[in-house]
Amino acid sequence: MSIHAQSQAAHQPRFDPLRNVKKGDAAYHAVRRSILLGHTQPGEPLLEQRIAEQLNCSQGTVREALLRLEQDGLVLRRGYRGTVVSTTSMQEAAQMVEIRLQVESTGIRQSTMSIGRDILAELAAITSDMDEAVRALDFYRCSELDREFHMILFRQAALPSLEPILNRCALHIHRFTYLNAETMEPELSFGDNHRALLGVIGTRDPAAACESIKSHIGHVIERWAPLLVQELDRIHTHGTGLL
Amino acid sequence: MSIHAQSQAAHQPRFDPLRNVKKGDAAYHAVRRSILLGHTQPGEPLLEQRIAEQLNCSQGTVREALLRLEQDGLVLRRGYRGTVVSTTSMQEAAQMVEIRLQVESTGIRQSTMSIGRDILAELAAITSDMDEAVRALDFYRCSELDREFHMILFRQAALPSLEPILNRCALHIHRFTYLNAETMEPELSFGDNHRALLGVIGTRDPAAACESIKSHIGHVIERWAPLLVQELDRIHTHGTGLL
DNA sequence: CCGGTTAAGATTATCGATATCGATTTTGAA
DNA sequence: TTCAAAATCGATATCGATAATCTTAACCGG
DSSP states (O other): OOOOOSOOOOSOGGGOTTTTSOHHHHHHHHHHHHHHTTSSOTTOEEOHHHHHHHHTSOHHHHHHHHHHHHHHTSEEEOGGGOEEEOOOOHHHHHHHHHHHHHHHHHHHHHHHHHOOHHHHHHHHHHHHHHHHHHHTTOHHHHHHHHHHHHHHHHHTTOOGGGHHHHHHHHHHHHHHHHHTOSOOOOOTHHHHHHHHHHHHHHTTOHHHHHHHHHHHHHHHHHHHOHHHHHHHHHHHHTOOOOO | OOOOOSOOOOSOGGGOTTTTSOHHHHHHHHHHHHHHTTSSOTTOEEOHHHHHHHHTSOHHHHHHHHHHHHHHTSEEEOGGGOEEEOOOOHHHHHHHHHHHHHHHHHHHHHHHHHOOHHHHHHHHHHHHHHHHHHHTTOHHHHHHHHHHHHHHHHHTTOOGGGHHHHHHHHHHHHHHHHHTOSOOOOOTHHHHHHHHHHHHHHTTOHHHHHHHHHHHHHHHHHHHOHHHHHHHHHHHHTOOOOO
């Protein structure tokens, strides 16, 4: 499988319109995209040199990207024996949904109280972009925008060390959903869902916002990964009480 | 604050007794140790070059370590402006306890059914080492052994992509507890707790094991971070129902 | 034919040097 | 004097080369 940089800048550093974009970030996003779209399959080896050539950067830069992907849980690095793409089992995906519900529920209560008009506007803009991505059938962009929406919202809760955990969970849930989707029909209700959520947040009612986001996540799972619902039920009948 | 390598190997690669130990790992552990012990305080800057000199390795190797620490949430990298040590607020620590309870409860049910005698023996050995660390008042080693114990146990659940999340949470909880501890008295019951847990696991009763680990975690929190208990209660009165 | 040792090839790990960036200070002309 | 452009400085980001390591396959004595 070959990984392509999304934009190829010639090397006039002084007038590069894409300065400020670090190559390491570009490499990270390129490989991540390839994995999330299933273009590089679980188990497939990722070679630092090869990717470096494809992306026009050095091995060290790719190494940095792979290191980050390992922490995201998307690849497994096996020392001198190479790096391979990981998988997400249904059980893992279900647990990540649980964590996400737990973390986002707490987060949105804080966010609802501290969020400003400017951020709400930004979130509305992202939601519009998402409508566009849905119309263009660009599922990857759709998933990126969804993560961005949730992450910006969560950032308002000022719990920074939980952000990477939430991001990880969202990443894995998206990948699982995408790779196991039974249907690929575009879904405009996605954006409507976010708008409804923004509406509730606007009322500054933490409890309502909390319920709203839980139902949002629940609906998305039901719509895109009905198999996960089954697994989640199985978990709950085991009675995962909290302390 | 200065960071020291724990062992200094001369450079005869062929006869190095510590071969197989990568310098990057050494750097990662050295810096992490320094942060967890509070020797480098939150907000304190970490300079790649300076650490490289202290650890006798190159900047790139330290860079790799800092990258990993960022993913652990222990440092914040601010591009060309340097890296600083992060903090863990009480709210964040409380959320991490919740996540840990959620994840480990599920994990131990699986582990209880699939764990082998050899692993149980390994865990018992780690517990003995922990007794020793407690007697030596070596709290860092104690916390490392505790994490190792829980991680090995969780690994048996075969949910690999959740392992980094659990590890992160355990790391942050340990740091929070250590830096906010009101008492530092050694505690042999720590090891006894683990032995009791192993006993329950030996009965192969998943539900009992689940209760056992929840009570284990609860006891540790109560013992070392009573302030966290208060915060956890606050969370629960908000009614964090799951879907 | 076979078990073990070693050589070769492929890949990661580490290094030292250089390019780039962002903040601060200096400069210089209005 | 003042303010914007330029030089400076401390630091990261990237590179290309080399060392260390693992895997595989060739080799060899029995």
